[in-house]
Amino acid sequence: MEKNKLGEIIQFCRKKQKISQKDLCRGLCSVSTLSRIENDEIDKGILLIQALTERLGIDSRRFEFFLDDTDYKSFMQRRKIKIALRNKDILLSEKEIRYYEKIMERERLDLQYIKLQRAKLVILKLRKLEDSEDRGTAMALEKQAKQFLEEAETLTMLNKPREGVILLSMTELEILLTKVREHSLEKLTYVESFINKHDSLELKIKVYPFIQIERAKLLIKQGHIEDALVALEQGIAMSEKGMSYQYCADLQFLYAQVLKMRWEGTENWDEMRKVCLKHCRHAYYLYQFDGDKRKAEVEKWESTV
Numbered sequence: 001m002e003k004n005k006l007g008e009i010i011q012f013c014r015k016k017q018k019i020s021q022k023d024l025c026r027g028l029c030s031v032s033t034l035s036r037i038e039n040d041e042i043d044k045g046i047l048l049i050q051a052l053t054e055r056l057g058i059d060s061r062r063f064e065f066f067l068d069d070t071d072y073k074s075f076m077q078r079r080k081i082k083i084a085l086r087n088k089d090i091l092l093s094e095k096e097i098r099y100y101e102k103i104m105e106r107e108r109l110d111l112q113y114i115k116l117q118r119a120k121l122v123i124l125k126l127r128k129l130e131d132s133e134d135r136g137t138a139m140a141l142e143k144q145a146k147q148f149l150e151e152a153e154t155l156t157m158l159n160k161p162r163e164g165v166i167l168l169s170m171t172e173l174e175i176l177l178t179k180v181r182e183h184s185l186e187k188l189t190y191v192e193s194f195i196n197k198h199d200s201l202e203l204k205i206k207v208y209p210f211i212q213i214e215r216a217k218l219l220i221k222q223g224h225i226e227d228a229l230v231a232l233e234q235g236i237a238m239s240e241k242g243m244s245y246q247y248c249a250d251l252q253f254l255y256a257q258v259l260k261m262r263w264e265g266t267e268n269w270d271e272m273r274k275v276c277l278k279h280c281r282h283a284y285y286l287y288q289f290d291g292d293k294r295k296a297e298v299e300k301w302e303s304t305v
Contacts, residue, residue, distance in 0.1 A: 006049050011038035013056045023165045024055060027156035028109070046071045047109040051156075055167035057198050074104060078113070085120050090128070093121050109171070112155040116175055119148035123180060145180045166194045177207070183214045201241070209235040209247040216254060225262050232258060245286055253283035253298055260305060276305055 014024055025034040028051050029044075036042045037052070046067055050060040067075055077100045084093040097117050104110040122145040129138045152175050168176070173194070176187045192211050195204055212235030219228040232255040239248050256279040263272035280302045287295035 005040070006053070007037045007040045009058070010034075010049075010052050010056065013053075013058060014038075017056060019056070019165070019167070024052060024167060026167075027158060028052065028055075028169075045105060045107065045109075046075070047107075047113070051109060051169035051171065054169040057200060059200065059202075060170070074100070077103065081117055085117070085124065088124055088127075090121065090124055093117075093124065097121060108155050112152045112175075113171060115148045115152035115155070116171060116178065119145045119152065119178055119180075122148065123178070126180075142180055149175055149178055149180070166190060166197070168194045173207070177210065179214070183218065185215065185218050188215050188218075205238060205241055206246075209239040209251055211235075212238075213247060213250055213254060216258065220258065220261070225258060228258050229255070229262060245290075249283045249286035249290070249292070249294070252279045252286065253294075253301075256280040256283065256305075257301070273305060277302065280305065 010024075014021070021031045021034050021038075025031060028034075029037075029048060033042070033044070034052070037044055037049070053060050077096065081093065081096045081100060084096050097114065100117075101114055104114070122141050126138060126141040126145065129141070132138070153172075156169075157172060157175075168191070173191060176191050177183075188211050191207070192215075195207055195211070198204065212231045216228040216231040216235075219225075219231060232251055235247065236251050236255065239245070239251060256276045259272055259276040259279065263269050263276075266272075280298060284295050284298045284302070287293075287298060
């Protein structure tokens with residue numbers, strides 16, 4: 001398949017889902033540009049094609065097969081940035097991001113991508129200061145990360161979509177889920193609505209448990225313990241459908257903690273205490289298997305149950 005044939009796929013999926021051109025391209029490009037893409041009249045950059053297809057729920061990971069030399073160079077550089085950030089290598093991440101800035105087209109989606117990566121890099125620096133008493137530097141980094149994320153968000157999500165029409169690219173999804181200090185319940189609900197209508201079980205397994213963890217934390221702060229338990233139960237159920245245990249330990253440990261909040265001091269506590277300890281043990285063994293230092297935190301908390 002040729003790269004420009006992707007326009008036909010976009011048009012077919014858009015019409016099948018009964019999504020208007022205006023809703024699909026909102027914040028990404030003009031309606032006329034989308035129309036020309038769908039009719040294979042122009043060959044736009046791969047970032048725009050990816051964003052359009054991802055908003056339609058199409059897996060774009062195989063798009064590297066359609067890349068020309070320029071797009072492939074950018075694609076490989078984005079991969080290097082991802083690896084450097086995942087390895088928490090601040091100096092290398094900075095170097096790779098700067099190089100990408102040098103070679104990128106400086107169009108809207110390139111800028112959005114850069115601002116997101118810059119936010120991640122600043123958050124990485126912030127995490128390094130977690131045990132430091134340098135609150136001034138930490139607050140400055142926090143403010144900078146939030147600014148990068150806000151700027152990235154407004155590049156394509158400035159205008160609110162029509163009610164009931166929630167379309168997100170993977171970059172937009174990541175912007176909304178990248179955490180500085182605390183998530184917004186409104187944004188979590190927005191992302192959850194997109195995930196619920198998405199056909200990809202893989203995406204649901206990857207994102208949905210994380211959303212429920214963050215939702216539960218916010219609900220706990222608001223005193224809605226029962227709702228927090230429901231959110232965590234839904235997250236656990238989704239994580240059990242997948243082969244990954246990425247969020248399993250966090251879900252199990254937080255669920256044990258919320259069970260204690262809900263039932264300790266009641267006549268049912270003796271029975272629920274056993275359930276609480278079971279989830280606590282699950283979290284401990286998962287952290288231990290992963291070599292995560294949080295197993296010590298679980299062990300210490302378990303002694304209080």
